[in-house]
Amino acid sequence: MSKTAVEFKDVVRVFGKGDGQQIAVDHVSFTIEEGEFVVILGRSGAGKSTVLNMLGGMDKPTEGKVIVGGQEVSAMNDRQLSQFRADMIGFIFQFYNLIPGLTAYENVALVKDIKKDSLDADEMLERVGLADQKNKFPSQMSGGQQQRVSIARALAKDPKIILGDEPTGALDSETGLIVLEMLQKLSTEQGNTVILVTHNADFAKCANKVIHMRNGKIKSIKTNDEPASARDIEW
Numbered sequence: 001m002s003k004t005a006v007e008f009k010d011v012v013r014v015f016g017k018g019d020g021q022q023i024a025v026d027h028v029s030f031t032i033e034e035g036e037f038v039v040i041l042g043r044s045g046a047g048k049s050t051v052l053n054m055l056g057g058m059d060k061p062t063e064g065k066v067i068v069g070g071q072e073v074s075a076m077n078d079r080q081l082s083q084f085r086a087d088m089i090g091f092i093f094q095f096y097n098l099i100p101g102l103t104a105y106e107n108v109a110l111v112k113d114i115k116k117d118s119l120d121a122d123e124m125l126e127r128v129g130l131a132d133q134k135n136k137f138p139s140q141m142s143g144g145q146q147q148r149v150s151i152a153r154a155l156a157k158d159p160k161i162i163l164g165d166e167p168t169g170a171l172d173s174e175t176g177l178i179v180l181e182m183l184q185k186l187s188t189e190q191g192n193t194v195i196l197v198t199h200n201a202d203f204a205k206c207a208n209k210v211i212h213m214r215n216g217k218i219k220s221i222k223t224n225d226e227p228a229s230a231r232d233i234e235w
């Protein structure tokens with residue numbers, strides 16, 4: 001039987017006060033099972049990144065509960081959140097967030113500073129097909145290669161959950177598909193729970209679950225028993 005990896009219970013996130021108040025996430029509830037490949041879909045401003053940030057322990061709800069791996073993230077203090085992120089979560093960002101002055105290898109090996117028992121940087125670069133590029137600096141690599149380094153860096157933490165905020169947003173479609181396929185395989189072959197935020201509806205075809213947001217609310221949640229392989233979609 002599958003185990004619940006993530007649970008949002010009636011979560012609200014309000015930014016600002018008074019007239020400037022913005023309800024970014026408005027009473028949102030959903031569950032994600034371990035090993036699922038989930039896409040959070042919606043237009044700009046729908047609240048997707050805010051959901052992802054609360055899920056990854058980078059932000060806290062104004063109301064409601066966020067439970068990840070059985071732990072109530074929404075009740076953690078800053079020290080606990082830091083530990084939670086180090087142990088549980090791998091992040092992949094739209095613009096890679098690599099450190100320009102460090103090589104691919106060094107960018108991945110850096111994870112040891114956050115998590116002592118992190119996985120071997122050479123092995124992680126091998127897994128994303130970049131073993132031969134390890135001594136290059138980010139500026140010497142293509143966007144797709146840089147994103148693969150950032151995937152290797154996320155994997156080095158050996159995280160249960162991988163979060164991607166528009167991870168293919170800065171890539172051309174061909175390169176984006178390679179990255180998407182790599183992320184899908186982490187769920188289908190390695191059993192990671194992978195959760196991506198995107199406004200690209202084509203990604204939904206590859207997901208086990210699609211959480212569609214609009215104006216801070218859930219518009220629909222659809223499950224897909226036979227998701228397409230990322231290799232077979234086009235956009």
Ligand SMILES: Nc1ncnc2c1ncn2[C@@H]1O[C@H](COP(=O)(O)OP(=O)(O)OP(=O)(O)O)[C@@H](O)[C@H]1O
Binds near residue numbers: 015199
């Ligand atoms: N730190 C913040 N302070 C104030 N308002 C914020 C903050 N973060 C997000 N918001 C607001 O909350 C709403 C939801 O933002 P969010 O970034 O979650 O949307 P999104 O669906 O991820 O959009 P995009 O696809 O453009 O990234 C927006 O109206 C945004 O302006």
